[in-house]
Amino acid sequence: AGGAPPPPALPGYLFVARRVRPHSLPRSESNGAPSGSAVLPAPAAMGPKAASGFYLGRKPAALLALLLAALLLALVVLAALYGRSLREVEALRAAAAPPSPPAGPEEEGAGCCPPSPSPGSTRPPGVWDNPRLPRALLPLHYELRLWPRVSPGQPGPFVFSGQVNITVRCAQDTATVLLHSSELELWGAAVRGPLPEGPGGGSSIEVAELWLAERQEYAVLELRRSLRAGERYVLQLSFRGPLNEDLDGLFLTRYTDQGQSSMLIASLLEPTYARTVYPCFDEPAMKATFNIIIVHHPSYVALSNMPAIDKSEMKDENGSLWTVTTFNTTLKMSTYITAFVVCDFDYVTRTERGNEIRIWGRKEAIKNGYADYALNITGPLFSFLEDLFNISYPLSKTGEVPSFH
CATH class of the missing domain: 2.60.40.1730 (tricorn interacting facor f3 domain)
Incomplete structure (x- = not known):
């Protein structure tokens, strides 16, 4: 009676309302009558301090558990796929190397x-x-x-x-x-x-x-x-x-x-x-x-x-x-x-200081001039490096093939 209404419930949290008896309510300093709201004891009067920690509500905890389960499932699937790919590679290598050597x-x-x-054969230790x-x-x-x-x-x-x-x-x-x-x-x-x-x-x-x-x-x-x-x-x-x-x-x-x-x-x-x-x-x-x-x-x-x-x-x-x-x-x-x-492949070519330079590539790429820049820059680069280090290129030709990685 005369107490404040309990706080509204929040999703995922549990509140307990405690009924406070009138005679236990503190009186006002003016007339000694109970005040209109309950005054909670000071923190020191509430017993020992609770241990510190990290607390989650029900919904965040359920979401975290769901994410962990999904991660575990993904790891199991990836491990299975990796094992399957290893078996396929070993099978291909075995097929590519039949035991009988070819005649030729x-x-x-x-x-x-x-x-x-x-x-499985064993040998004694040696060089x-x-x-x-x-x-x-x-x-x-x-x-x-x-x-x-x-x-x-x-x-x-x-x-x-x-x-x-x-x-x-x-x-x-x-x-x-x-x-x-x-x-x-x-x-x-x-x-x-x-x-x-x-x-x-x-x-x-x-x-x-x-x-x-x-x-x-x-x-x-x-x-x-x-x-x-x-x-x-x-x-x-x-x-x-x-x-x-x-x-x-x-x-x-x-x-x-x-x-x-x-x-x-x-x-x-x-x-x-x-x-x-x-x-x-x-x-x-x-x-x-x-x-x-x-x-x-x-x-x-x-x-x-x-x-x-x-x-x-x-x-x-x-x-x-x-x-x-x-x-x-x-x-x-x-x-x-x-x-x-x-x-x-096809190629384009030029000569720089007696060194034949060939740029190789797909026939369509060579026809469309995609190798021309590489051809035009390779010769001057070689000449610059020869002059810089005072070392002549030791070979009679240079061939450049596109990266296959």
Whole structure:
């Protein structure tokens, strides 16, 4: 009686109204009668202070719980999709690498070795456990033949094969040869030497076993007798690998030109992807010169670090015709600098201080002049940098291919 009405209820909150008896109400100072409103006790008279914290009403708490449930569901869905994509990628890679190696000209005269051990095979500790190559053998020169087996309109899966002959100098006696190799099938391992100073191939050294040290990405050749320090030898291997669309190593990418779907084969070998294309000493300090040959479909053009010096034709085991493009010998360089392109691009060209500059691109883009600016600016840029650093560009040509990333 005479008390103030309780406050209006707010959504999501609970209020308790307490009836105050008249005799408990404080009297006014003027006449001692109860005042018209209840006077609450001072905070000190209300007991101990409540613990501090964060309080939510019913609706915000329900909304937060709903958001957490949605986030958990999204994480479960993403994990399931990621696992499915991994299984699909593994299936595609398995399909792209059938076990039987192809027959072809690069296999002629190549010997055979025992098959590589299964991934579960164990080996005693050895030089193959070191992440750095031993310095027993130093590469001098590579003879590399690369064959991307791709034709226009081919549905896939895509593979490439090849052969590499590596001339090495033996720095210390060894009966174990280590090369980098990753995701490649290897066969036909052979070693010849010591090489005479003049022409001649040297005698054959039997390879007792070829196996893979997968953890450090090595191909290990164990020989029947040791290589002698100070002598030169030739290591020969045939190989085969999948041509994926991962944008590293040797890969295939697709584009549209004049409304038609086309394919481009290119390489990106830095920092350590050369070993996924051909067996090699894949460390930057182990530089060598390269003679590169690319076998490709006649409707495509092949590009590499150096100018092409010869083109010929050959037939495969099925009678299909292929073009063989041979390139000039490179300067001494690291393996990751080797570059390969197979495409049906066109180009525009000019010469700057004796250096031939070619800008490659889709035929439609070249026809419409989209490469003209790059052509006109590249020459002056080279000249400016030559003058700035007082260093001449060491090669006779420069080729620029559009970014495929």
